Amino acid sequence: MRTLSKYSPWQSEMAVTASLLKLDLLSDKKIVEYTHYLLDNEYYDDEMLSIIDDDPIYPRGNKESFQRALSSLGFPDIYTEQSKWIYTYRLMNNYATAPNNHYVFANEAVGFYYKFDEFFNNDSHLKEISKLKDLLYCIEDAGDNFYMGYITHGYNDPVTLYRMQCQFFQLCHQWITDNHPKIESIFKALYA
Incomplete structure (x- = not known):
């Protein structure tokens, strides 16, 4: 992310x-991968063992265990609104x-329009850019x-596509x- 003046890359x-977890955007597979990443970098909590030992076919609630592990490791407790801003950022x-x-x-x-589609339909922080939705489409x-x-001059020729991009x-x-x-x-509130 763009450098935030007082915060380290690790804090970011x-x-x-924490935002991805709060917004339920982490799959069980991603949670297991990130848990292994934390362990490889010498971060440890007992809850992490239940995540990496979990049966991938019958997961037992990795999100709850992951939330407890993150909390004990000092990850910030984050609200949904803060999560939306951080994720959008x-x-x-x-x-x-x-x-x-x-x-x-x-x-x-995945198509670009659909990557941003959720922001246009929900309580979006992107609505202030009225041109973005039409441009992405x-x-x-x-x-x-x-x-x-199917190439049409002025619609999707290389020069026009480049300008839109x-x-x-x-x-x-x-x-x-x-x-x-x-x-x-938001970061100031998280790390105060």
């Missing part, structure tokens, strides 16, 4: 992980860093047609810039 990672920050990586549009397994639609070989990166950067103080205040 702890806040993001993390998502937008992936695309706001320079230089822009245009290859992400070709390499994403246009990039997705034009890109799909381009990769199927640049506009997307600019909107992400603008969102990060506008909301950086809000994220700083």
Whole structure:
């Protein structure tokens, strides 16, 4: 994530992980992988043993055990609203860093519009960027047609796609810039 003035990368990672757990965005597989990562880096809690020893076919509640382990390891206790801001910040920050990586549009397994769709339908922190929803739809639609070989000048030719992608990166950067103080205040509350 973009550097937060007073917080280490580890504090950022702890806040993001707590946010993902709070928003129920961590699968059992990811929880087991992250638990192994913590153990490999010498973080230990007894709850972690029940996670890595759990039967993958019949999980016994890794999320609850993981929450207890994170809490005892000093991960911040986070509210849902804070989690949404941190998750949105993390998502937008992936695309706001320079230089822009245009290859992400070709390499994403899931379409870009659908990656952001949840933010448009729920109580979104992206609504303030009115152009983002339409732009993402246009990039997705034009890109799909381009990769199927249907190329129309001014709609999905390479120059037009590149311009739309640049506009997307600019909107992400603008969102990060506008909301950086809000994220700083959330981190201040988490690590006070």
